[in-house]
Amino acid sequence: xxxxxxxxxxxxxxxxxxxxxxxxxxxxxxxxxxxxxxxxxxxxxxxxxxxxxxxxxxxxxxxxxxxxxxxxxxxxxxxxxxxxxxxxxxxxxxxxxxxxxxxxxxxxxxxxxxxxxxxxxxxxxxxxxxxxxxxxxxxxxxxxxxxxxxxxxxxxxxxxxxxxxxxxxxxxxxxxxxxxxxxxxxxxxxxxxxxxxxxxxxxxxxxxxxxxxxxxxxxxxxxxxxxxxxxxxxxxxxxxxxxxxxxxxxxxxxxxxxxxxxxxxxxxxxxxxxxxxxxxxxxxxxxxxxxxxxxxxxxxxxxxxx
Numbered sequence: 001x002x003x004x005x006x007x008x009x010x011x012x013x014x015x016x017x018x019x020x021x022x023x024x025x026x027x028x029x030x031x032x033x034x035x036x037x038x039x040x041x042x043x044x045x046x047x048x049x050x051x052x053x054x055x056x057x058x059x060x061x062x063x064x065x066x067x068x069x070x071x072x073x074x075x076x077x078x079x080x081x082x083x084x085x086x087x088x089x090x091x092x093x094x095x096x097x098x099x100x101x102x103x104x105x106x107x108x109x110x111x112x113x114x115x116x117x118x119x120x121x122x123x124x125x126x127x128x129x130x131x132x133x134x135x136x137x138x139x140x141x142x143x144x145x146x147x148x149x150x151x152x153x154x155x156x157x158x159x160x161x162x163x164x165x166x167x168x169x170x171x172x173x174x175x176x177x178x179x180x181x182x183x184x185x186x187x188x189x190x191x192x193x194x195x196x197x198x199x200x201x202x203x204x205x206x207x208x209x210x211x212x213x214x215x216x217x218x219x220x221x222x223x224x225x226x227x228x229x230x231x232x233x234x235x236x237x238x239x240x241x242x243x244x245x246x247x248x249x250x251x252x253x254x255x256x257x258x259x260x261x262x263x264x265x266x267x268x269x270x271x272x273x274x275x276x277x278x279x280x281x282x283x284x285x286x287x288x289x290x291x292x293x294x295x296x297x298x299x300x301x302x303x304x305x306x
Contacts, residue, residue, distance in 0.1 A: 011036055012044055013301045016053070016073055020101060024057050024072035045071060053077050075100035078300060079132040081155075082292040083125065084139045084162065084285065085116055092116045092141065095285060096128045099293045118145040122152060129155075135300055137292040139165055158296060162288050163208065164199055165295070167192025169287030170251045172294060174279070177248040181241055181276075182284060185234055185254040193245065210237065231258040235265045238278075242270060249277040253284050 011034070018033040019025055025033065030041045048054035055074045059067040078101055085094045091112045098107040109128055113120055125136065136155045139162040150157045167182040171194040174180060182192040191208030193200040200207050234257055241250060259280060266275065281287075 008044070011040060012048065015041070015044055015048070016101075017301065019054065019071060019073045023102075024070050026060060026068040026070055028068065030071075073101050075102045075104065076132055077101065078134045079106065079130070080135045080137060080293055080296040080300075081125070081128055081133045082137045082139075082289050082296065083121075083128075084165075084288050084292070085121075085141055086162070086285075087141050090114070094121075094124055095289070096124060097289050097293075098128060098130075098133070099296075101297065103293055103297070116140065116145070118148055121145055121149065125149075125153070129153075135296045137296045139288055139292060156299065158292075158299060160292060160295065161192075161205070163190045163192040164201065165192075165291030166251075166284040166287040167194045167291070168199055168294055169284070169290030169292075170194070171197065172290050173287065174249055174251070177277070179245070179247040179249075181245060181247045181250045182287065183237060183241065183250055183252050183254075184284070185230075185237060185252060189237055191241065193247075195247075210240075227256050227258055228261075230254065230256060231261045232265075234262055238262065238266060239269055242266070242274065242276060246274065247276050249279060251279045251281060251284070251287070253281050 014034040014036065015030060018030055022029065022033065027038060027041050027045065030036070030045075031038050034041070036044075045054060049056070049071075052074055054071050057070040057072045060070050061067070080099045081096060082099065083094065083096045085092055091114060094111045094113060094116065096107075096109045097105055100106055107128065109124070111124060121140075133155055135158065136149075136153060137158040137160060138149065139160050163182060163184055166184070167180065170182045170192070171177070171180050178197075179193075179195045181194075184190050189210040191210065193208055202208075234252070234254055238250065238252075241247070257280065259278070263275075263278070
């Protein structure tokens with residue numbers, strides 16, 4: 001009996017994923033996209049309509065035969081609350097975004113605080129929470145308050161590394177690349193690495209921590225006060241990344257860099273054919289949010305299929 005229930009759950013997820021990806025389907029289209037029989041589609045759609053997980057979108061235009069009913073996922077059935085906090089100057093900015101099942105941003109809230117403690121975070125969450133939120137995903141600066149959050153809320157809580165989430169978001173934004181690295185070069189440099197759609201975390205989740213590389217002892221690596229100093233530091237970082245990983249693209253979050261100098265120096269080391277596409281950004285807030293929303297939705301589908 002448990003095996004039968006497990007199969008049904010997995011089939012429900014197949015239907016949901018197809019409806020989300022295609023933006024709506026007829027029954028025959030679901031048969032094509034999921035590989036399930038029409039009988040199974042009929043049975044599961046009836047259950048999903050009753051639970052309001054799926055809604056009818058109306059009859060499609062006829063191509064000569066009888067018009068077919070279209071179905072789509074009720075985007076408001078389940079929402080994800082993503083909260084990202086980052087330090088700048090003497091304050092911490094907290095950003096919250098609500099997403100529906102179609103990855104559409106429903107609401108956003110920002111708040112600057114001098115200190116992010118348990119009460120401040122809970123107050124922020126409470127102001128954004130609603131009955132449709134099933135998952136709360138957090139990416140916070142060095143803090144242990146996220147541990148207590150799991151005991152306070154009934155929603156599924158995910159706690160994620162911001163650079164790793166940023167790398168997933170960068171991959172989603174730039175799907176033309178099979179391998180991509182996000183480099184945060186503003187502070188203590190860190191990397192997020194995605195290869196063929198898979199995040200590289202390593203054996204104990206320290207992959208991408210440049211503090212373990214010998215390069216940090218190099219004289220050029222220590223000077224970040226001037227544009228020339230920051231540019232030299234970036235060249236060293238990129239030289240290591242390209243030499244070790246050789247990704248197709250590197251998304252670089254850095255402050256006041258001489259991009260022309262960086263490229264010239266790298267071309268003294270690598271052939272043009274070895275060079276990845278360098279993409280410069282001011283911050284990676286959107287990338288982090290995209291990453292958190294994506295893994296939250298995957299987590300929801302995974303939970304539904306068990």
